[in-house]
Amino acid sequence: MTDSSEVYAAICRFIGFDADDAARLRDLAPLFAAHGPALTDRFYAKLAADPEQAALIAGRVDALKQTHLRWLSELFAGDYGERYFAERWRIGLAHVRVGVRPWWVEAVTSFLRGEGLALLEANLDDPERRAAAARSLLKILDLDLMIINLAYADDRVDRLCRFTGMSRKLIERCIAQGR
Ligand code: HEM
Incomplete structure (x- = not known):
């Protein structure tokens, strides 16, 4: 996880995600708070329309909507440091655990x-x-996705380590060999 949080910091620098983005996202908080519930409803309607996703959320859509609204409010809270990374990583692992396939x-x-x-x-x-707000919004959504993808990738290596009994270093070396 330490390595991944360094990757996160490097990606933030690379895409130029900075204090101005954070301020712009904070400014958007009231707009997304007002429209959040409707957006969340559409998000879960979208998942429910696909049989594979519907099976994963069945029976707990109302509870999931609450966690999704919290996720949305954190997206516009303006604080994107280590704590943000750790929380988004934890959310990523929650999806790994229940078997959401990463492309979804x-x-x-x-x-x-x-x-x-x-x-x-x-x-x-x-x-x-509007254009500046759009750039900041796309950056934070991409960052969230990157963190979830990093968590998925990290979990795959962990599983391989457990299954084979090999050390993480050795597994990483095997993966690098294939290049
Ligand atoms: C960017 C996309 C997504 C976001 C932002 C998101 C957001 C969240 C959040 C915030 C949680 C609560 C995690 C926790 O606090 O433990 C959660 C859980 C969950 N999400 Fe998502 N989600 C996304 C994609 C998906 C997809 C594609 C599915 C497919 C069905 C899904 C199904 C679930 C399920 C089943 C849980 C409950 C996990 C558990 O039981 O621990 N999510 N999601």
């Missing part, structure tokens, strides 16, 4: 990008402010 997380992130941009278009009149 990619797919619903695409859905969230579209929904988020549509909200900005409908509610921010100033084109410059």
Whole structure:
């Protein structure tokens, strides 16, 4: 996990995710708080429309909607340091544990990008402010997705270690050999 949190910091630097992005996202908090419940409803309707996803959320959609709303409020809380990373990592592992296949997380992130941009278009009149807000929104959604993907990848190596009894270093070396 230490390595992955360093990767997170490096990615933030690389994509130029900075204090201005954090401030812009904080500014968007009231908009997304107002529209969050409707967005969350559409998110779970989307999952429920696919048989594989529907089976995973069956019987607990209302509870999941609450956790999704919390996730959404943290997305606009303006604090994206180590604690944010650790919490998003934990959420990633929750999906690994219940067997959500990783490409579905990619797919619903695409859905969230579209929904988020549509909200900005409908509610921010100033084109410059809207464009800057859109860039910050896309960055944080991509960062969240990257953290979840890192957690999935890390879990795969862990499983291989447990299954084979090999050390993590050896497994990493085997993977590197294939290049
Ligand atoms: C970017 C996409 C997603 C976000 C932001 C998201 C958000 C969350 C959050 C915040 C939690 C609560 C985790 C916790 O606090 O322990 C959660 C749990 C869960 N999510 Fe997602 N989710 C996403 C994609 C998906 C997809 C594609 C599925 C497919 C069905 C799914 C199904 C679930 C399930 C079943 C749980 C409960 C996990 C458990 O029992 O521990 N999620 N999700």
